[in-house]
Amino acid sequence: GQQLNQSPQSMFIQEGEDVSMNCTSSSIFNTWLWYKQDPGEGPVLLIALYKAGELTSNGRLTAQFGITRKDSFLNISASIPSDVGIYFCAGRYTGTASKLTFGTGTRLQVTL
């Protein structure tokens, strides 16, 4: 099935560093979402974006809906150990109603 391309696939960072990851698609979406999955858990919604160009923050997290509607970016500032996990982007086009298309995931590991 179709998937969104996320990069990087994985990253090690030092505690306190800022993190950037992105997601690209060959199709346009009307909604972009970012989820985080902790080990042994289901994905949890972090941020939802509904409009091209939109920039939304949730604490230390900031996400942007790309102008072309084919990409999105997630930034985490001042990373802490609990930021460890897998971050998934997901896109939704209105016409598809039900189906979210998920990205391949970015695995974040933080070193102290």
Next chain:
Amino acid sequence: DSGVTQTPKHLITATGQRVTLRCSPRSGDLSVYWYQQSLDQGLQFLIHYYNGEERAKGNILERFSAQQFPDLHSELNLSSLELGDSALYFCASSPRERGSGELFFGEGSRLTVL
């Protein structure tokens, strides 16, 4: 705690067998979605039910079937299991039929086929 409950959490079975995974959505949510997560495929959409009716199908094999009952819980049935069916199966719920994509996921059922 998302409010979505999935059972069993872990299941080990043999090829050719049949299993049933169960999901109870958040209180008041009418939509239930099933996703499969395997190491090399990420999260794949399987099927969506709204208030007891099938609304959309994704990459769901013919050996798999699902239903949503009047009390809104859902079951995913996997039959003639193959080694490649080993994966995490997630259920997610949302309040509406055509939602914004904001889904609440359960903790998943990890299926191992030996």
